[in-house]
Amino acid sequence: MILSEDHLQNLFDKTLPHLHAAAHCGVVLEGSIAEGFGNSSSDIDFLLIADSDADLPTMPSLLFLDGRRVEVRTRSVRQLAEQFSAVTTAAQGDPGAVPEDLLNRCQRLLRSFPLRNPELVAKVKGLMSFDDFQATAREWWAHHARQSMRYALVLRELGQEEEAAAWTEAGLLQAVKSWAAGRGETYLEPKWLPLQLDRLGAHPLSARYRTLASLDASGLDPAGYLTEGARLLAELGVAGAAPGSEQITVARADGVTTWQTGDRVHVVRGKQDVFVLGERAARAWRSLVFGQPLNRVLAAADASGAPDAGPLIARFLRFGLVKAAWKGDGPIVPAMPLAAPSGAVTPPPSTAQPLVAVGGAVVGDAEAIALLPVPARRFSAAAMILVWSNVLVENAREDLVGALDREQWSVAELSVRRMLRFALRGVLSAYGVNPLPPDSEVVRALSLLPAGAHTDGICAQARRLETLTIDSVAQGSAALTALDGFVALIRQATGAHSFPSSFGSSDGWRQTLEIGYDWLRLGAYLDADLPLDEASDLLSSGGAQPHVATT
Template identity: 35%
Template structure:
């Protein structure tokens, strides 16, 4: 038994006892602690993450059992040694093929391997060390560094594309993401390869990264929004990601080319131009149709959007940016193919009022019919509901992170958590209005401001929190209170002012499961696309069902 903290050792014994039925037929071969506490970053509100290695001939689900013991949220995950060997081998094989192969690894797989390599053994350390040797910490850190390096490069290029298309706020959001992940790549090369983004500030400290460089990073992340200063801001971001060792991003807008969207076709019916994206149909007005016809694929976006006078060119850029967000066109980097920055083919609200609630569709008022046809097909309805539920859970998770960081005085962790509270709260409201696929975290607040009727005070508060810099307990308490207030206002706009406190108590988690249960079953029945995590990982219907089953204990 290697666990030196008696509180954690006692939690494991209680967790094992609570899951006695699960372990009767498959006794653990080894047990370890993973996650933020094992990595030395956790606080009083952090989950306690145990993993039991079980070898029963069957591969257990990756979703954890959720328990609440002695005031702590405890997760117990089961993994087979065969799965661990297979996934560690996948990472090693990708490393052998080079950067692009590593970049194609899923976040979920790479993070699982990283958490295992960084684990703290509890029982049978010899087996754990034998399994870890299939990859090793040095190779794992190299894989994590390459993964974040590629992501920083792609998001940096996407920021340049947004700037070239006249979308400075989107460019600012993405260059911040690029700099943040370039720093994650840098610390991974220094041995700090824990993948969770929220602990970057502590990783920078522990890796003793140059203080000047760290200061420039925080300066970029907290810089106020200033009209007319976007070009200098973007240049500073590109320079910073290069300092962190990420190349392949330049301010040359001619590098950004327009390519075809996936599964898109153009159809003119009478005088109206329609663009089909899979099973979705977009009808273009005269101005949009003219901009659409002007697109020549594999041409720099600056050449396409520079025709006519300044006002017409500006409008063309805005329309092309919209086409990109809708997935009707793709953005490419000259000589390097499509830019991959987690962006998705999203949509606009399908109604002026909230359409979707935790309890299903909202009935439109003023209609005599007892059965109302929704203005979206079944699959998109299920996806929007799942996205809204997932965003609510994300908001509760961010609130939990914020409370833990507030108690421990981890101000940079708190800043990150408050930004996520705003982003996920906006995603709740967008989902309630039928927007699916959801915006990325980087674009969630911008899309909410662009697409929803938010008042000026709410917009100002969101922007203040997204660039807040906390230096004292007084600052922290004020910003936490502001985040709670704004998150509540956004939930009110979505029509569901209350959601269970998912991470506080067993009853709160049961309430969350109850809220999600029917949506998950409908999504699984329709083979719907399940929500994406903040980092790009995506769950499956099977995992979601496993989560429901595992949480019944």
């Protein structure tokens, strides 16, 4: 150790007055200094062991004594016994499933240096043999090395060579940690790996690892680095990650569903996140055949009009929309222990405005895989109201035309207000406003919208239309013309310019039902509030009118 036992005992004596209930505890030094590593910046890590079955806090206390940062943790004998038991149980099934913090805590205790009550310390260390722990640590690191190298092979197949090289580097570090653990060097923190290899002495495998520790150090190109890395991985004792095009398959990701409205493809992740796909990304997504080898999936994408789909599929993979799997061995789940947690990446949300159109979410370029900036449920609710608002606009216009025909000026004015407010419901919904404000506030609620050419014009016209009066044929005709122009402006801004005339013909009504049904299906899946009670009947009938016989 870099510090003498006398120095450590003296430092603990100074620590003791700051602690409560430390009498009769076993005390050990753990961590890098106990391992024989460490430096002047290393913490002094004391673990106090209470001979009891108490639930002691997991959080450490930090003290600053004699120019050192002192970390104090406490565990009871029962808690430590449960830690060792949990590692043993997990290792009997899948060593890779052992939580890294649990493995780390057990390793630090087993390799700790006793300072007080050595009999109690020996009793606790005897709960797990170091040989058993060593075997578990070796297999744990091997599992992660295998997964990292498999993921590197996936990325290479998808044309992501630099990322593949980065995961090759991770896999090699994990593989040499596995190799070192099998020789007694079980300390988990990778930063001390060079000293661990030094302590093991000269060996051809550790020398080869040092030359391949990174892409830059190797002097190879990314493709050559992966090839040499896979070879060294096997030599270090990690099997099951040899290159082979038929080994890697594409698999479904749990909780990911596809919803198409018109030509727009949406992918919902975990009923929370909605990704909207650009045209080329959508073709690549629709070409996926789950369970097939990755090389065949790429060939199918080429054949379906999505050539060079590798980068797009790589993004699907990173965002957790699909999985890669190793034939016969389940999903490939790479991780870098003692680093940032692994899992699906969530990209920055899309900034497209408006957010949703009648035909689907607004998307930028053809290769976009854009995360919408609102939760899935709110998105679907807003989209359903957008569609229904357009239906109500059509209905209110019919009422207005009828009132003008009969010269019912007061009724006409009410119809103008209804038509205006229904149209504004659609505008607000297109920008993701949900729930909506009351109809009496929708004109003033336009202040919620971002400034821009479309919204500024809509706001100005809405304020004028809100005060329209009708008491003559000429005023009625002018009002209808103004409202038709206003609705056209809104529909252009919200992607509803081709919305059918819902009540003009049976064909128009059929098209309206088809548009509504697409959104209702998504809304029902997400448990979103439906815009009206009758919508549930449209769902149960599969999009058909409930009383009309189909041919």
